[in-house]
Amino acid sequence: MLFMRSDSDLTARARIRDAALDLFGREGVNRVSVRAIAAQAGVSPALVLHHFGSKDGLRKACDAYLVEMLRGDGTSPDLDDTSRIGSMIEDATPIRRYLARAFLDESPDAAALFDSMVAGSERWLEQGVAEGWVRPAADPHARAAIYVGWLLTPVVLHAHLARALGEDDLAETGATLRFSGTALEMLTQGVFADERVRSAYEKVRNERS
Amino acid sequence: MLFMRSDSDLTARARIRDAALDLFGREGVNRVSVRAIAAQAGVSPALVLHHFGSKDGLRKACDAYLVEMLRGDGTSPDLDDTSRIGSMIEDATPIRRYLARAFLDESPDAAALFDSMVAGSERWLEQGVAEGWVRPAADPHARAAIYVGWLLTPVVLHAHLARALGEDDLAETGATLRFSGTALEMLTQGVFADERVRSAYEKVRNERS
DNA sequence: CAGCATACTAAACAAACGTTCAGCCTCTGA
DNA sequence: TCAGAGGCTGAACGTTTGTTTAGTATGCTG
Numbered sequence: 378m379l380f381m382r383s384d385s386d387l388t389a390r391a392r393i394r395d396a397a398l399d400l401f402g403r404e405g406v407n408r409v410s411v412r413a414i415a416a417q418a419g420v421s422p423a424l425v426l427h428h429f430g431s432k433d434g435l436r437k438a439c440d441a442y443l444v445e446m447l448r449g450d451g452t453s454p455d456l457d458d459t460s461r462i463g464s465m466i467e468d469a470t471p472i473r474r475y476l477a478r479a480f481l482d483e484s485p486d487a488a489a490l491f492d493s494m495v496a497g498s499e500r501w502l503e504q505g506v507a508e509g510w511v512r513p514a515a516d517p518h519a520r521a522a523i524y525v526g527w528l529l530t531p532v533v534l535h536a537h538l539a540r541a542l543g544e545d546d547l548a549e550t551g552a553t554l555r556f557s558g559t560a561l562e563m564l565t566q567g568v569f570a571d572e573r574v575r576s577a578y579e580k581v582r583n584e585r586s
Numbered sequence: 587m588l589f590m591r592s593d594s595d596l597t598a599r600a601r602i603r604d605a606a607l608d609l610f611g612r613e614g615v616n617r618v619s620v621r622a623i624a625a626q627a628g629v630s631p632a633l634v635l636h637h638f639g640s641k642d643g644l645r646k647a648c649d650a651y652l653v654e655m656l657r658g659d660g661t662s663p664d665l666d667d668t669s670r671i672g673s674m675i676e677d678a679t680p681i682r683r684y685l686a687r688a689f690l691d692e693s694p695d696a697a698a699l700f701d702s703m704v705a706g707s708e709r710w711l712e713q714g715v716a717e718g719w720v721r722p723a724a725d726p727h728a729r730a731a732i733y734v735g736w737l738l739t740p741v742v743l744h745a746h747l748a749r750a751l752g753e754d755d756l757a758e759t760g761a762t763l764r765f766s767g768t769a770l771e772m773l774t775q776g777v778f779a780d781e782r783v784r785s786a787y788e789k790v791r792n793e794r795s
Numbered sequence: 796c797a798g799c800a801t802a803c804t805a806a807a808c809a810a811a812c813g814t815t816c817a818g819c820c821t822c823t824g825a
Numbered sequence: 826t827c828a829g830a831g832g833c834t835g836a837a838c839g840t841t842t843g844t845t846t847a848g849t850a851t852g853c854t855g
Contacts, residue, residue, distance in 0.1 A: 389802075405691070407616035411843060421804050423845085428802090432843060459783070460790050481690055482614070483745050491746040502777075510782040512775055519768040522750035524777065526743050530735035533742045536692050537700040541731035554791075559728040561784045566721055567776035568711075568733065573719040574668070575770045581669050582763075598832075620813060630834050632815085637832090641813065 390428045392418040395471075398439050402474030406436055406482070440486040443475055447490065459501070459528065463557065467548050477533045494525045531556065599637045601627040604680075607648050611683030615645055615691070649695040652684060656699065668710065671703060671737050672766065676757050686742045703734045740765065 387395070396417035400409040411432055415422040429435040479487035499521035505511025514520040531538055531547050539545065544552035569575070596604070605626035609618040620641055624631040638644040688696035708730035714720025723729040740747055740756055748754065753761035778784070 405614060405616060407614060410841075412841090422843090423805080424803055426844065427804095460787060463787070477690060480743060480746060481686060488746060488749065491743075492750060495750045505778075505783075510779050511777060512779045514768070515771060516764065516768050519751055519764055520772060520777070522747055523739070523765070523769050523772060525750075526739035526747055527736050529743065530732070530739060534689060534700075534735050534738065537689060537697060538731055538735055540697065541701060541704045541734075542728055555725065555728055556732070557787065559723070559725050560732050561778075561787060562724060563729060563732065563776075564772075565776055565778040565781065565784060567772075567774055568720060568729070569714070569770075569774040570719050570721045572774065574714075575774060578669060578672070578766065578770060619811075621811085631813090632835080633833055635814065636834095 389418065389420050389424060393420060393425050393428060393435070394438055394442060397435050398442065398475050399471040401436065401439060402471050402476075402478060405478055406432075411435075439475060440479060440484050443472060443479065444486050444490060446472060447476070459498070463528070467553060470546075470548070473532055473535065477535070480529070480533060491525065491529075494528075495522050498525050498528075527560075598627065598629050598633060602629060602634050602637060602644070603647055603651055606644050607651065607684050608680040610645065610648060611680050611685075611687060614687055615641075620644075648684065649688060649693050652681060652688065653695050653699060655681060656685070668707070668737065671707075671734075676762060679755075679757070682741055682744065686744070689738070689742060700734065700738075703737075704731050707734050707737075736769075 393414060396414045397409075400414055400417060403409075411425050412422045414435070415425050418425075425435065426432075429438055476487065480491070495518075499518060502511050502514075502521055502524065503517060506513050506517075535547055538556070539547045539552065542552060542555065544555075547553060547556055602623060605623045606618075609623055609626060612618075620634050621631045623644070624634050627634075634644065635641075638647055685696065689700070704727075708727060711720050711723075711730055711733065712726060715722050715726075744756060747765070748756050748761065751761060751764065753764075756762060756765055
């Protein structure tokens with residue numbers, strides 16, 4: 378529901394950036410031409426480069442805009458609670474798609490965002506341990522990293538998860554409830570009931586080495 | 587350790603396919619030219635199209651080869667246990683990278699692979715419930731889908747997880763042990779100790795609607 | 796009013812792209 | 826021994842690409 382406004386309200390520069398974010402996220406940066414972006418924004422191709430210098434400059438501007446949108450008002454330097462990350466995930470499709478590609482392309486901004494989420498989640502989980510609503514972990518840092526990875530699953534595998542769940546879009550209310558309800562159940566009660574899976578895994582590993 | 591052989595042993599066709607898999611996975615299909623693939627394979631650009639018809643034909647051949655590699659000998663139509671998926675994840679870097687991009691590009695083969703993994707995991711978890719080593723779930727199908735998403739985290743977010751853990755490569759023995767040990771701990775004992783996180787989440791959701 | 800920066804466009808550019816084509820080897824089967 | 830097929834190459838083709846350049850319109854500042 379965020380990021381809603383009419384296109385004609387925007388400056389051409391903003392329209393170009395929005396078109397780029399949308400198309401880059403949809404197709405990947407290299408499948409999208411400057412001309413296609415210009416067409417979607419309703420301007421000439423030359424204006425794109427007038428404002429952003431080059432196609433790569435436009436990509437960097439998209440990265441920066443992404444970070445700006447996701448960090449929000451910036452009251453906290455790190456993304457430090459799950460519901461905040463959760464709302465990021467539910468948010469506008471173009472941003473989610475762009476973010477997924479930025480992660481895969483290892484853009485520096487996306488990497489910084491990831492690290493920031495890990496740092497924030499580690500603090501948040503640590504606080505939970507202190508207050509008793511999070512279980513202690515043998516390796517809290519590794520757990521925070523994996524936790525963030527799990528949280529980002531609907532970002533990077535959105536289409537596949539939606540298809541597997543038989544839903545059109547995970548952002549629909551029903552699908553979101555089903556998804557996060559199940560994930561929270563898994564995170565709260567665990568998936569495996571005892572140590573049998575872990576010992577089986579360790580046995581396989583030892584056999585292989 | 588799989589997929590080891592000397593390059594000169596391979597037919598030109600196989601060398602082209604391997605080069606394409608490597609470069610496509612590294613850079614993305616559109617950032618890689620037919621000429622670059624030909625150069626890495628040590629052949630002329632024309633031979634690439636002689637064997638595969640077109641660049642897209644080569645991409646499809648890579649998809650098919652990926653599926654062939656990952657399904658293994660095909661004793662089971664579905665990928666039905668976690669250790670099998672785990673070994674896929676640890677396996678050769680080019681394949682892992684290519685798989686991540688195939689997921690993002692929603693290639694039909696990758697989608698089928700994902701669905702197959704969900705189906706297999708659902709059966710595997712169901713068996714675990716029957717035998718008592720997996721906890722029952724309110725929505726077993728959704729749980730299987732999310733479980734597969736979580737298993738694939740090191741595939742699609744490999745570089746970020748490795749960096750967050752301070753490791754060069756998750757496939758190194760030490761890093762693998764640390765990663766899977768922590769993940770298994772999270773899956774076995776759970777992350778959240780009680781229902782407080784879930785109720786907090788539901789409260790936030792209700793407020794927003 | 797002149798002067799100047801800014802927003803913007805049409806047209807053109809060189810480079811890189813996927814692809815085609817004609818032809819050269821080398822092997823195989825008759 | 827000859828014909829044909831398949832692996833393979835060098836050179837070229839037309840298209841699309843990102844980018845540049847020259848120029849117009851507009852609106853602000855002195």
